[in-house]
Amino acid sequence: MDAKLADTTGVDNPALLADAPPPRKIGPAIIRFLSSPTALIGTIGLLVVVFVAVFAPLLSPQNPYDLMQLDILDSRLEPGSESFAGVPYYLGTDGQGRDILSGIMYGLRTSLIVGIASALVAAVIGTTAGLLAAYSGGRIETLTMRLVDLQLSFPTILMALMILAILGNGVTNVVIAIIIAEWATYARTARGTALVEREKEFIEAARCLRIPGYRILLRHLLPNCLAPIIVIATMQVARAIGLEATLSFLGLGASVTQPSLGMLISNGYQYLLSGLYWISFFPGIALLITIVSINLVGDRLRDVLNPRNAR
Amino acid sequence: MVTSLIRRMIQAAFVIFAMTLIVFIGVNVIGNPVDILINPDLNQAERALVIKHLGLDQPLWSQYLSFIKGLMQGDFGDSFVYKRPALEVILERLPATLELALCAMVIAIVVGLPLGLYAGLYPERISSRLIMTGSILGFSLPTFWVGLMFILLFAVQLGWLPSNGRGETAMLFGTPWSFLTSDGISHLLLPALNLALFKTSLILRLTRAGVQEVIMQDFVKFARAKGLSESRIILVHILKNLMIPVVTIIGLEFGSLIAFSVVTESIYGWPGMGKLIIDSINLLDRPVIVAYLMMMVILFVTLNFIIDICYTLLDPRVRLEGKG
Amino acid sequence: MKPLLDVRGLVTEFPIGGNQGLRAVDEVSFKLNRGEVLGLVGESGSGKSVTGFSIMGLVDKPGKVSSGQILFDGEDLATQSYEQMRSLRGRRIAMVFQDPMMTLNPVLRIGTQMTEAIHAHEKVSPSQARIRARDALGMVGIPSPEERLDAYPHEFSGGMRQRVAIAIALLHRPDLIIADEPTTALDVTIQAQIISEFQKLTEEQGTAVIWITHDLAIVSGLADRIAVMYGGRIVESGDITTVLEAPHHPYTRGLIRSVPSENSRGTRLAQIPGVTPSLARMPAEGCTFRTRCERATDACRVRPGQFGNELDYHRCFHPFEEKLA
Numbered sequence: 005m006d007a008k009l010a011d012t013t014g015v016d017n018p019a020l021l022a023d024a025p026p027p028r029k030i031g032p033a034i035i036r037f038l039s040s041p042t043a044l045i046g047t048i049g050l051l052v053v054v055f056v057a058v059f060a061p062l063l064s065p066q067n068p069y070d071l072m073q074l075d076i077l078d079s080r081l082e083p084g085s086e087s088f089a090g091v092p093y094y095l096g097t098d099g100q101g102r103d104i105l106s107g108i109m110y111g112l113r114t115s116l117i118v119g120i121a122s123a124l125v126a127a128v129i130g131t132t133a134g135l136l137a138a139y140s141g142g143r144i145e146t147l148t149m150r151l152v153d154l155q156l157s158f159p160t161i162l163m164a165l166m167i168l169a170i171l172g173n174g175v176t177n178v179v180i181a182i183i184i185a186e187w188a189t190y191a192r193t194a195r196g197t198a199l200v201e202r203e204k205e206f207i208e209a210a211r212c213l214r215i216p217g218y219r220i221l222l223r224h225l226l227p228n229c230l231a232p233i234i235v236i237a238t239m240q241v242a243r244a245i246g247l248e249a250t251l252s253f254l255g256l257g258a259s260v261t262q263p264s265l266g267m268l269i270s271n272g273y274q275y276l277l278s279g280l281y282w283i284s285f286f287p288g289i290a291l292l293i294t295i296v297s298i299n300l301v302g303d304r305l306r307d308v309l310n311p312r313n314a315r
Numbered sequence: 316m317v318t319s320l321i322r323r324m325i326q327a328a329f330v331i332f333a334m335t336l337i338v339f340i341g342v343n344v345i346g347n348p349v350d351i352l353i354n355p356d357l358n359q360a361e362r363a364l365v366i367k368h369l370g371l372d373q374p375l376w377s378q379y380l381s382f383i384k385g386l387m388q389g390d391f392g393d394s395f396v397y398k399r400p401a402l403e404v405i406l407e408r409l410p411a412t413l414e415l416a417l418c419a420m421v422i423a424i425v426v427g428l429p430l431g432l433y434a435g436l437y438p439e440r441i442s443s444r445l446i447m448t449g450s451i452l453g454f455s456l457p458t459f460w461v462g463l464m465f466i467l468l469f470a471v472q473l474g475w476l477p478s479n480g481r482g483e484t485a486m487l488f489g490t491p492w493s494f495l496t497s498d499g500i501s502h503l504l505l506p507a508l509n510l511a512l513f514k515t516s517l518i519l520r521l522t523r524a525g526v527q528e529v530i531m532q533d534f535v536k537f538a539r540a541k542g543l544s545e546s547r548i549i550l551v552h553i554l555k556n557l558m559i560p561v562v563t564i565i566g567l568e569f570g571s572l573i574a575f576s577v578v579t580e581s582i583y584g585w586p587g588m589g590k591l592i593i594d595s596i597n598l599l600d601r602p603v604i605v606a607y608l609m610m611m612v613i614l615f616v617t618l619n620f621i622i623d624i625c626y627t628l629l630d631p632r633v634r635l636e637g638k639g
Numbered sequence: 640m641k642p643l644l645d646v647r648g649l650v651t652e653f654p655i656g657g658n659q660g661l662r663a664v665d666e667v668s669f670k671l672n673r674g675e676v677l678g679l680v681g682e683s684g685s686g687k688s689v690t691g692f693s694i695m696g697l698v699d700k701p702g703k704v705s706s707g708q709i710l711f712d713g714e715d716l717a718t719q720s721y722e723q724m725r726s727l728r729g730r731r732i733a734m735v736f737q738d739p740m741m742t743l744n745p746v747l748r749i750g751t752q753m754t755e756a757i758h759a760h761e762k763v764s765p766s767q768a769r770i771r772a773r774d775a776l777g778m779v780g781i782p783s784p785e786e787r788l789d790a791y792p793h794e795f796s797g798g799m800r801q802r803v804a805i806a807i808a809l810l811h812r813p814d815l816i817i818a819d820e821p822t823t824a825l826d827v828t829i830q831a832q833i834i835s836e837f838q839k840l841t842e843e844q845g846t847a848v849i850w851i852t853h854d855l856a857i858v859s860g861l862a863d864r865i866a867v868m869y870g871g872r873i874v875e876s877g878d879i880t881t882v883l884e885a886p887h888h889p890y891t892r893g894l895i896r897s898v899p900s901e902n903s904r905g906t907r908l909a910q911i912p913g914v915t916p917s918l919a920r921m922p923a924e925g926c927t928f929r930t931r932c933e934r935a936t937d938a939c940r941v942r943p944g945q946f947g948n949e950l951d952y953h954r955c956f957h958p959f960e961e962k963l964a
Contacts, residue, residue: 162615169604254593255593269460269463277466299451533736534742536697536736540729542729547759552744555747
């Protein structure tokens with residue numbers, strides 16, 4: 005008997021039905037993300053930090069930069085002491101009588117803004133550069149990537165120092181310095197992933213169909229590099245915050261009127277040897293919590309978004 | 316291979332050239348060189364003299380040429396603060412920085428490599444997870460804050476180690492080194508540990524990632540299929556493959572270590588180049604700044620170049636490419 | 640005569656969350672006598688390679704052999720300790736892998752990789768080991784073996800590398816060699832050479848071979864017996880000539896008919912309808928092949944047992960009985 009070609013969809017014959025693939029949802033992805041205990045801790049930490057930073061004026065017992073509220077007699081008080089007016093200084097005061105806790109809250113704002121802004125702008129610039137390079141190919145690509153290689157061979161802090169030496173101090177300059185120092189990482193990653201996509205034939209097909217270049221860029225090349233870029237950006241926020249803190253600590257960054265956590269720590273440096281630890285210690289803890297939280301989240305993001313680690 | 320060597324040298328020279336342009340433009344064009352390079356205390360007549368002496372009234376390209384000429388001879392002008400040639404000031408601080416950086420690098424490798432190897436080979440164990448979490452802490456903690464806490468703990472509270480300065484040094488090859496005296500070592504310990512923390516975590520994570528990559532390769536399975544002992548597989552097969560990327564990255568990180576010493580040196584008052592540059596930036600001692608930047612550029616370009624060569628030597632696949 | 644290798648109900652699972660496990664090898668049973676050549680045939684994903692790894696104890700974590708017995712010369716390999724297995728590997732059971740570039744460590748010299756295999760199981764002096772390695776290279780037909788010992792893998796061509804792999808496998812005169820698609824990555828002309836050399840050497844030494852492949856043509860010239868795998872199960876097993884002439888299982892029949900040389904010019908190439916689903920998408924119950932089988936009925940929803948005897952059997956409720964046209 006001749007064999008008939010069976011119906012490949014197998015709709016009629018119930019014995020031929022196999023399972024359908026499950027639809028993708030965001031909910032399960034978030035649950036999977038949070039299933040690691042470290043990621044959970046990191047996310048909670050991050051939320052707390054952001055909350056405090058955003059609502060600092062409402063939450064802090066004192067506005068440490070309003071000179072009217074300060075009393076020099078309250079300076080260098082230990083944690084737990086009270087001011088003349090009876091306001092508790094939970095974490096003590098610094099050399100000018102400023103409440104450390106309030107200082108931390110306001111300082112978090114500056115640190116976070118610097119970190120997020122610089123990472124974001126660097127990400128946009130770098131990704132665009134990388135994608136354009138990959139898409140254009142030829143001379144433009146080679147030139148751009150040489151520039152990227154050049155920049156990446158110098159350590160970030162050196163670049164930042166160089167730029168600050170030229171531009172001068174201040175928070176804005178720090179942001180600019182970080183952006184210039186960090187864009188190259190994004191460019192390299194973006195170009196790398198775009199390169200893989202570019203080799204695929206459907207790009208060739210799209211070109212043949214005269215689909216405009218920017219469309220190809222946005223629709224095809226961009227989505228593929230988003231995952232690693234997001235991971236890198238997250239980690240970079242942490243790095244930027246740390247870098248800004250370091251630069252401010254060295255006196256090159258934030259100003260006294262709008263200090264970041266780094267500046268606060270720097271203020272406390274001179275009192276360390278006398279044993280007045282709290283002026284540097286607590287802002288440092290706040291910085292630590294911020295950076296560690298971001299890194300934990302970023303680490304987990306990397307595991308979740310990596311197609312190879314399908315766990 | 317000789318051709319690629321020459322090619323790389325040309326590339327390196329090009330990079331240095333580009334950096335001289337950038338530094339020159341940065342200092343002489345973006346900032347106002349008159350304000351920057353001239354002592355603000357001078358009066359009008361003296362300023363005119365100095366301007367002439369420094370050649371600031373010349374057209375830009377001519378200034379650049381004299382800059383380059385000075386560069387070749389190692390002449391960056393005199394430091395405002397020290398009243399001596401800028402390069403000299405920097406070079407006498409070089410050994411201190413090198414010593415600190417080397418010490419930190421050694422600590423980072425000796426601690427980070429084995430731990431990373433362990434964590435990569437046995438990732439499910441609790442000890443491995445602890446190590447990895449610890450490493451996240453290691454590179455999240457801002458170096459300068461850790462430095463302060465070290466001082467707080469070891470110097471103030473416990474009083475075990477000194478927190479400032481370099482201590483006694485002994486001479487070797489005509490330069491003073493701290494590690495040769497016990498007092499010097501006690502001064503060296505805290506800053507070196509501080510500097511090493513970040514790098515240790517980095518090397519740890521790198522090694523672990525490397526191990527996980529290598530382990531997935533078929534030749535590991537094949538080595539097992541031959542009946543080789545586990546220790547031989549780890550120590551010979553895995554480690555040798557691991558070394559290539561790890562060594563190159565360690566080389567690059569060494570450069571970054573030197574750059575990052577600016578922080579540690581500032582905190583511990585370690586008299587190296589890093590502290591010098593920070594002070595110079597704050598004091599606007601521009602000749603020193605320029606000299607430092609150029610030195611670092613040359614240092615990094617040379618470092619990258621050496622690493623490229625090492626990479627070629629280590630990986631037998633790359634080595635023979637030039638012959639073909 | 641007791642068989643050299645007696646695999647009974649082997650199950651190798653990969654956990655995929657929860658209690659579920661993906662059965663890459665689903666109750667596989669076969670026997671192999673000394674000096675016999677078994678062709679283990681199937682498409683990618685059929686579980687043939689995992690079967691080989693399971694026997695060697697080299698299944699990638701988190702997969703593991705979850706039940707069944709692997710009786711090698713009377714000893715159950717599934718229950719052996721790591722050290723016991725290590726002592727067997729390379730010495731009594733050897734393996735040749737598919738991609739020779741990947742199986743040789745690129746940063747170590749060929750000589751090193753050969754002598755270490757010798758040192759792993761025998762106490763010999765380094766010079767003696769080197770002589771043996773050199774002779775082994777000569778045996779597989781590599782010219783100027785003395786110099787080649789100091790070469791690196793990338794200096795060899797694909798065919799040469801595979802010869803080296805075979806030489807390594809034969810170093811200790813093993814009782815069994817598992818060859819996992821050893822010629823798939825090579826040019827057709829080289830393939831023929833390698834196969835014939837391999838055949839010659841294993842016949843000389845009386846080595847039993849499990850030759851894992853998707854290529855029926857290779858198997859037909861090489862093997863004494865054949866086992867066809869689909870979806871992790873052996874769907875047909877038997878003597879090579881019998882199975883090729885009169886395959887019972889529809890899949891076997893489809894496989895044989897789809898070989899281009901079996902089709903006459905001008906007629907449409909016969910093909911098995913549909914596409915092999917991935918292991919996760921196999922039908923959960925009953926015969927794994929039913930979604931593509933033209934003879935499938937509701938009866939096929941029940942898992943078919945082994946019809947036939949221990950050596951020659953098939954798993955099908957509606958087998959073909961007549962010879963191939």
